[in-house]
Amino acid sequence: MATYVMLSTLSESGRKVLRGRPGWIRKVNADVQRMGARVVAQYAVLGPYDFVTIIEAPDNATISRVSVELGARGGVAGMTMAAIPLDEFIGQLESSTPRKRDERKKR
Numbered sequence: 660m661a662t663y664v665m666l667s668t669l670s671e672s673g674r675k676v677l678r679g680r681p682g683w684i685r686k687v688n689a690d691v692q693r694m695g696a697r698v699v700a701q702y703a704v705l706g707p708y709d710f711v712t713i714i715e716a717p718d719n720a721t722i723s724r725v726s727v728e729l730g731a732r733g734g735v736a737g738m739t740m741a742a743i744p745l746d747e748f749i750g751q752l753e754s755s756t757p758r759k760r761d762e763r764k765k766r
Contacts, residue, residue: 662699662742663722665712673734684710687729694728695721709735713742 669677676683688698696716704711716722719741726739743751 660697660715660717661719661722662744663696663714663716663739664742665710665714665726665737665739666708667710667712667729667735667737668707669709669735670733676734691725691729694725696725714739 684701688701691698691714696714699713699715701710701712703709714722714725716725722739726737729735730737
């Protein structure tokens with residue numbers, strides 16, 4: 660499973676739905692599950708976005724489908740980005756970067 664971050668902003672109609680039915684968000688999250696992904700965490704935020712959602716999906720095709728489907732409904736516009744856990748990112752950098760002492764030995 661890969662991790663993705665979805666930054667989303669409610670449209671005017673989405674704000675109206677949310678105000679009238681706050682539980683609507685949970686229904687959307689259940690829809691994400693039915694599309695083959697899983698909402699790991701979700702936060703309402705201040706600033707240019709209304710929500711930050713952490714989603715796990717098996718591949719880019721699945722998260723793309725989720726993103727298109729949610730956007731097509733008209734209640735929300737979003738940006739989805741792949742996310743790499745920090746320890747994994749550091750490990751990849753360390754394994755691909757020659758050690759300084761190894762460089763000294765070569766000289």
